[in-house]
Amino acid sequence: MTNPVTTTQHGGTIPAQPGPRDVTDAALARTGGSMEPRTGGTGAQASVIPGAGPAAPRPGERATLRLRETGDDEPARYAPEWLQLREPADAAARSYDLLDPLRIRLANLPGRADGLVIHDIGCGTGSMGRWLAPHLDGAQHWVLHDRDPYLLHFAAVASPRSAADGSHVTVETRRGDVARITADALSGASLVTASALLDVLTREEIGALAAACAGAGCPALLTLSVAGRVELTAPHPLDQEITEAFNAHQRRGDLLGPDAVTVAAEAFAEHGATVRLNPSPWRLGPGDEALIEQWLRGWVGAAVEERPDLTARADGYLTERLEACAAGELRVVVHHSDLLALCRPAGGAA
Numbered sequence: 052m053t054n055p056v057t058t059t060q061h062g063g064t065i066p067a068q069p070g071p072r073d074v075t076d077a078a079l080a081r082t083g084g085s086m087e088p089r090t091g092g093t094g095a096q097a098s099v100i101p102g103a104g105p106a107a108p109r110p111g112e113r114a115t116l117r118l119r120e121t122g123d124d125e126p127a128r129y130a131p132e133w134l135q136l137r138e139p140a141d142a143a144a145r146s147y148d149l150l151d152p153l154r155i156r157l158a159n160l161p162g163r164a165d166g167l168v169i170h171d172i173g174c175g176t177g178s179m180g181r182w183l184a185p186h187l188d189g190a191q192h193w194v195l196h197d198r199d200p201y202l203l204h205f206a207a208v209a210s211p212r213s214a215a216d217g218s219h220v221t222v223e224t225r226r227g228d229v230a231r232i233t234a235d236a237l238s239g240a241s242l243v244t245a246s247a248l249l250d251v252l253t254r255e256e257i258g259a260l261a262a263a264c265a266g267a268g269c270p271a272l273l274t275l276s277v278a279g280r281v282e283l284t285a286p287h288p289l290d291q292e293i294t295e296a297f298n299a300h301q302r303r304g305d306l307l308g309p310d311a312v313t314v315a316a317e318a319f320a321e322h323g324a325t326v327r328l329n330p331s332p333w334r335l336g337p338g339d340e341a342l343i344e345q346w347l348r349g350w351v352g353a354a355v356e357e358r359p360d361l362t363a364r365a366d367g368y369l370t371e372r373l374e375a376c377a378a379g380e381l382r383v384v385v386h387h388s389d390l391l392a393l394c395r396p397a398g399g400a401a
């Protein structure tokens with residue numbers, strides 16, 4: 052990753068979310084002036100994808116969680132409000148079964164007494180660190196990478212405070228693109244993590260990530276990749292068509308969408324890593340209305356963007372689903388996968 056920026060911080064909480072423009076100057080100051088100007092995110096052209104895909108608001112609909120316009124060539128940007136909304140569901144979904152094999156690998160690291168160095172790729176606002184740091188013993192230094200300096204700002208100010216055993220946790224942020232990550236950039240790393248990232252990457256980007264981790268002899272915990280399957284209760288005749296259109300949207304261009312986790316498992320295995328895959332579904336129901344609503348709007352919106360011929364039927368579908376959600380009658384399972392890759396230690400035995 053390029054352009055090391057930034058700050059070393061020692062714990063905090065996500066502040067009340069400022070609007071995109073409110074934070075620009077502060078974020079600019081913290082990121083060395085490298086952030087581009089932003090526009091507000093309520094226009095019909097806004098294309099920020101808060102996790103479930105870009106969707107233009109329909110007439111009369113509030114455009115939710117869109118951050119600002121992006122040009123055709125600009126990558127999608129994620130709204131911190133969306134990442135914050137999904138953080139508790141992500142934490143509940145993550146596969147705890149992968150933690151023990153990870154802890155065993157980390158316990159056997161040479162130089163472990165000096166603490167862990169953990170690189171979180173595509174960190175967004177830093178939710179992975181807030182979840183994982185308190186599950187690992189020992190001092191930790193987190194290096195938070197993202198291509199979006201606006202999100203790095205949030206990650207820096209809301210960093211995890213302490214490890215499972217009370218040891219100190221520090222963070223720094225680095226702006227850069229996963230496509231350019233190298234083994235050298237990960238030199239000295241104890242662990243690489245990513246969350247909700249793989250499915251928005253290309254085969255080349257995943258290959259670069261696997262090669263970098265393998266070259267550095269570093270394990271990787273890559274969580275919450277979309278699996279392309281959802282279950283809504285009660286079932287509806289349009290569920291399958293919307294799912295397929297959404298998945299096709301996820302695969303737009305060179306992006307891997309629901310194929311990403313398989314591609315990643317193969318890429319790490321080709322480098323000799325031992326790979327474990329575990330399910331990590333969101334299980335949403337009464338009490339999760341805000342998240343379900345935003346997820347539904349994004350999910351259906353992306354499906355319609357992919358298949359405009361679905362628009363009329365999807366409108367009725369969305370209305371029906373949102374009514375059930377508001378009444379506390381909708382349950383949703385959104386399937387994800389977590390991947391643990393135990394790469395061969397650099398220069399040592401597997």
Ligand SMILES: C[S@@+](CC[C@H](N)C(=O)[O-])C[C@H]1O[C@@H](n2cnc3c(N)ncnc32)[C@H](O)[C@@H]1O
Pocket residue numbers: 102128129134141172173174175176177178179196197198199202227228229230245246247248251256
């Ligand atoms: C869905 S968000 C997940 C954020 C965070 N990991 C979480 O779980 O809340 C995906 C994140 O990956 C970043 N990202 C996407 N593609 C990237 C790339 N090629 N290089 C670096 N960061 C990338 C985005 O800016 C965004 O912050």
